[in-house]
Amino acid sequence: MRVVLSTYGSRGAVEPMAGLAVRLRRLGAEVRMCAPPDEEFAVRLAALGVELVPAGSPVRPLVTSVTPGSAEGLARRAADLMAAQFAAVAGAAEGADALVATGPLPVTAGARSVAEKLGLRYVHASHQPVSLPSPHRRPPARRGSPLPSDTTDNQALWDQDAALAHTMFGGPLNTLRAAAGLPPVDSVRDYAFTAHPWLATDPLLSPWRPTGLGVVQTGAWYAPDERPLPAELLEFLDDGDGLPPVYVGFGSTPLSAPGEVARAAVEAVRARGRRAVVSRGWAELALTDGRDDCFLVDEVNHQALFRRVAAVVHHGSAGTTTTAALAGVPQVVVAQGADQPYWAGRVADLGIGAAHGGPAPDAESLSAALRTALAPATRARAAEVAGAVRTDGTAVAARLLLDGAGRTA
Numbered sequence: 001m002r003v004v005l006s007t008y009g010s011r012g013a014v015e016p017m018a019g020l021a022v023r024l025r026r027l028g029a030e031v032r033m034c035a036p037p038d039e040e041f042a043v044r045l046a047a048l049g050v051e052l053v054p055a056g057s058p059v060r061p062l063v064t065s066v067t068p069g070s071a072e073g074l075a076r077r078a079a080d081l082m083a084a085q086f087a088a089v090a091g092a093a094e095g096a097d098a099l100v101a102t103g104p105l106p107v108t109a110g111a112r113s114v115a116e117k118l119g120l121r122y123v124h125a126s127h128q129p130v131s132l133p134s135p136h137r138r139p140p141a142r143r144g145s146p147l148p149s150d151t152t153d154n155q156a157l158w159d160q161d162a163a164l165a166h167t168m169f170g171g172p173l174n175t176l177r178a179a180a181g182l183p184p185v186d187s188v189r190d191y192a193f194t195a196h197p198w199l200a201t202d203p204l205l206s207p208w209r210p211t212g213l214g215v216v217q218t219g220a221w222y223a224p225d226e227r228p229l230p231a232e233l234l235e236f237l238d239d240g241d242g243l244p245p246v247y248v249g250f251g252s253t254p255l256s257a258p259g260e261v262a263r264a265a266v267e268a269v270r271a272r273g274r275r276a277v278v279s280r281g282w283a284e285l286a287l288t289d290g291r292d293d294c295f296l297v298d299e300v301n302h303q304a305l306f307r308r309v310a311a312v313v314h315h316g317s318a319g320t321t322t323t324a325a326l327a328g329v330p331q332v333v334v335a336q337g338a339d340q341p342y343w344a345g346r347v348a349d350l351g352i353g354a355a356h357g358g359p360a361p362d363a364e365s366l367s368a369a370l371r372t373a374l375a376p377a378t379r380a381r382a383a384e385v386a387g388a389v390r391t392d393g394t395a396v397a398a399r400l401l402l403d404g405a406g407r408t409a
Contacts, residue, residue: 258283
């Protein structure tokens with residue numbers, strides 16, 4: 001069986017699909033992965049033995065840009081993402097049996113169009129539940145189009161969201177479809193999601209309440225990471241009179257004031273009598289002074305590192321939240337946007353950490369959150385939840401794909 005995976009976004013969009021690719025290859029499938037051509041993704045996929053087909057522009061310059069895109073710029077970017085699906089992804093999918101797509105709506109709508117043109121089975125996968133229509137929650141606001149504050153009916157808001165999505169992306173998508181000999185679609189969002197989207201999240205960390213949408217929850221996807229930790233980091237972890245340090249990192253999320261956040265985090269960790277491991281990340285965090293109680297890391301094996309720390313202070317991505325939960329380590333989530341407030345709420349509701357009240361922490365607010373995270377009861381609860389988080393998400397998804405070989409979208 002031949003499977004093509006298509007994604008576009010930062011590490012949180014690439015890593016889960018890499019996990020599925022590894023699982024499919026173990027089961028004998030031939031896999032290609034279409035993803036941004038950023039060097040770090042190419043290195044990671046090569047190490048996993050997954051073939052990368054570059055699709056779209058490098059994502060890091062777009063994510064870390066300090067200047068928000070104009071409406072015209074966003075429309076052009078969306079059109080480029082769709083065009084990449086009709087070009088690079090369509091080429092990679094020739095002769096394949098299935099196409100699995102995740103990422104922004106222009107990517108998944110374009111991917112389904114490619115699958116339709118080639119007669120392939122198509123699966124839409126989401127690594128968070130926030131964007132999937134549900135009467136149980138409000139839709140997230142689309143950039144430049146805030147939700148009306150006077151509307152409280154969630155279903156009405158989701159209907160408005162579908163109309164807005166089509167206004168934003170329907171024109172360029174249908175233009176590309178017409179050139180490919182395909183009929184127009186009248187709802188880009190619903191077309192991309194299908195009637196049975198997959199939700200690649202853990203049922204305990206992220207329970208899905210049934211709706212009219214036939215969501216298939218597989219469990220979270222992640223790629224096993226067997227990279228050793230650097231010797232210097234291991235030495236730092238082994239020091240400290242038996243007290244493990246606190247990890248601080250914001251992954252691929254940019255910050256408006258990274259220097260202030262790093263300073264506040266280090267002061268908060270020190271106030272709790274701990275050392276700090278600070279991840280540089282795409283926000284380019286740096287150490288605030290030359291004291292030896294802090295260690296700066298670049299790309300590193302989080303699965304191994306998180307098992308060695310006392311708490312994880314992070315931005316609240318699906319991947320980091322799940323990795324920390326699997327490690328049984330308490331968390332402090334400083335959500336910046338998108339689905340991150342959702343994950344912060346889940347961490348607090350489960351009692352495995354604290355949700356920081358706002359995206360701009362200071363030393364006092366972070367210290368208070370760390371007090372909760374470092375409490376013995378929180379540590380015990382985090383260990384309990386770790387034993388209940390499923391680790392078979394990619395196996396479930398791979399089997400669904402292999403068992404459904406030959407079916408179209």
